Amino acid sequence: MSSDYEYSDDDGDYYDDEEMIDGTQDDLSGASEDDMDMDVYGGDDFKVTPKGKRKSYEVDYDSLSQSAVEKLVKEDVDYICSICGVDESVASLLLRHMKWNKERLVEKYMDNPTSLLVAAGVTAPEPTTTSAQSRTRSIDGSASRRSTRGATRILALGGSKTKSPTTSPPLSHYTPRSFKPKSDEPFVCPICFDDSSDLRTLALDCEHTFCSGCWNAYLVSKIRDEGEHSVKCMAEGCALVCPDPFIRTVLVPAPGAPIGDPTQEEDNRKAWSHFQELLVRHYVASNKRLKFCPYPGCTNTVSCPSAADKSSLTTIVPTVSCGARGIGGQMTQSQSQSGWGLTGKEHKFCFGCHIESDHRPVVCSVARMWLKKCRDDSETANWIKSNTKECSQCQSTIEKNGGCNHMTCKKCKHEFCWVCMGPWSEHGTAWYSCNRYDEKAGVDARDAQSRSRASLERYLHYYNRWANHEQSAKLSLDLYAKTEKKMEDMQITSSLTWIEVQFMKKAVEEVERCRMTLKWTYSMAYYLAKGNEKDLFEDNQRDLEKAVEDLSELLEGPIEPENIPMLRQKVTDKTVYVQKRNEIVLEDTAKGFLEGRWKWNASVEGFDEPERTEY
Amino acid sequence: MASIAARRLAKELKEIHAEGCPVGINLLKADDFETWWFSIEVMGESLYKNEAYTLQFRFDAQYPISSPAVQFVVTDGHQAPIHPHVYSNGHICASILGNEWSPVLSVTAVCVTLQSMLASCKKKERPVDNDRYVRHAPDNPKKTQFHYDDDT
Ligand SMILES: [Zn+2]
Ligand SMILES: [Zn+2]
């Protein structure tokens, strides 16, 4: 299942004519890609990786729907039912209390069932003294109540009608009590003071009785506003937890029940379904092999056993996808739904950390370190994010509105690189070192002030490029729209069909994906220790960057109808090439992690301390 | 649910007027069902002998299902008692105002609990994180997720 959402297979979706890609292989060694070393990356490499074969930068995972997780939950519940001889609702409370650790649960239950049942809020603690004293127990607040700072007695309102602790069999199937007090006194709900004679009342095993309206408001508030899956009895200090059937009875009207207030019923329905989700979330959060999809409104879960162990995160980057696309109401489960832009965006996230995007090729701990550094230094670097800069030749303001870094000043026609502000002419040739930080300044720095300046400059070098790729990828939404327009125009001005103009879309998507890779390579390069390995890493980074900029420029250029066949050829070639360069960066970096080849210039969680902290 | 809050508060107010407040506690002002003020004093021997403080209760439509926002008044010359669970901005770290709130607790019950919280205090001091908390504290103490430790 997982491989359906992985990178290589996307090709199949966008290219209905894969032969076109294969057919262009020979052209790759052509003039436009003269710096491509064909001996190292032989022609065979251009074949699309066969389905099912996992690449070194990918992990195996499965995506599970909420109901699939509910099945797993049910299995655990059934298991506990059969081992401990309790009913489902009790088993569920016990499992929640034990954070779904079945083995520990069974062990504890066998050891002392009563204490576990009390701790889990299934039964009230047995009275330890005479029944006369136990009668006031719940008014006092039981001994198990935590911290009111040695407060004396808490006064409950309206005279608590506590009975002595119930001795009803705790393990029977739960049926909510619904009764009237036996005394002649009419029942008054101690919360809302309603004393209507037709008041419906409910209580847990503790027999703390309240009206159904108060229970309803309380459950909705606890579930919806506080996100609690273990809701305690409303009585002060009572530790009994509402079992699922009780919650259901309150929130979900029985079939044939009289029609109530529609807003209330809607709130109840939502609360009940949110409660189901909270249970699934708790189960998932308690299981290291599972992670809940972080995208808003999504209720899918991903299972990734290979990343369950934290120590694995120094060797792999567990990028996963839950299988859904889009946000909220526009979400689809269908993978073939290849929507444009954000509405169809795949739910990609990292299984190993909280970063809600694909941070390959860099491992979690380095990515986290980098993001923290960027947060800490955000003010210093803020100006870089701005979308306007001055032309280095005529000082007129230039606004960036596409993803391409090759800028041409409208006024003086000066061509320069947006990132380093250097002349573009130096970038087009084999000599392209925009990605590499010139260490000389740092080495030459003698006094503390120039050292700190050099260290800031060094950071800004990486941050600048990082932020630029992020910004360019964000601008890709505009690019999508523009490209779609171009595709429409192309169909009119050429004989190409809709399928045949898909190469434009494919190219735009490839550029966005590669910019994400590039972005993270800058966080990696910032922390990589100086040396041969870093040089090779930056070589690959440079090649990918140059390829991406070339393709990006091609996509943003004007289209002359007579050149469309040539453009199509060029874009297709470059897309394949860019894809390949991206593969190389991802593959080689991933292999480097598996081999323990990468050394850092700072101490990184999970890795050996650097030998020396020189950049 | 607003009607429940109003009915419940009306009932509480009626009880206070009829039976009075517990010793050391006095209703200062309750003109509506949004904000009430009480004066609170610790009776008998304690570190807070002869000191009076003002407690403010703010109720929303969810009351009593959700807790009132309770704090000591620190404006107009009033001060919060110096106590390990009372911040200098008047916010109080007490579990019954947070995760152990029960809808059966009344306003006077809360007053009595806070009164005994003061009475049992062994050393007058501010919470260790007072300065940090006060700098970033939300206006409404209910928005704070206090961590309730089990000591004292
Ligand atoms: Zn009620
Ligand atoms: Zn109870």
Ligand SMILES: [Zn+2]
């Ligand atoms: Zn999702």
Ligand SMILES: [Zn+2]
């Ligand atoms: Zn991660």
Ligand SMILES: [Zn+2]
């Ligand atoms: Zn210019």
Ligand SMILES: [Zn+2]
């Ligand atoms: Zn440059």
